[in-house]
Amino acid sequence: MLLLVIGVGLNLLQLAEPVSHIPPVAHRxxxxxxxxxxxxxxxxxxGCGAVLARMERALRLRYSSLLDAAGH
Known part of the structure; x- marks a missing residue:
């Protein structure tokens, strides 16, 4: 679960930079x-580690209060 959170978090931070330089987004x-x-x-x-961690969670059908209850 730690690999999933770290992988997604770091990649989202780095993805936000080029997206924020698109003129309409940057203006807004x-x-x-x-x-x-x-x-x-x-x-x-x-990214691959995050995908593998997510697949492992989905295949085992484990519940995580941190990840699964956040959507409720």
């Missing part, structure tokens, strides 16, 4: 400079 909410800049190989490893 401003631009965002990500405080974290990881090498591409580490981004891919974290």
């Amino acid at each position: 909410v401003g631009s965002f400079e990500s405080p974290i800049h990881l090498p591409i190989w580490l981004n891919l490893a974290l």
Whole structure:
């Protein structure tokens, strides 16, 4: 679960930067400079790890109060 949260969190932070530089988005909410800049190989490893962690949770059908109850 830790790998899933870290992987998604770091990748979302880095994805927010290029999205915030799109002119209509930048005009509306401003631009965002990500405080974290990881090498591409580490981004891919974290993304793959997050996908594998999510698949493992889905296949085991485990409940996590942190992740599953947040949507309720």
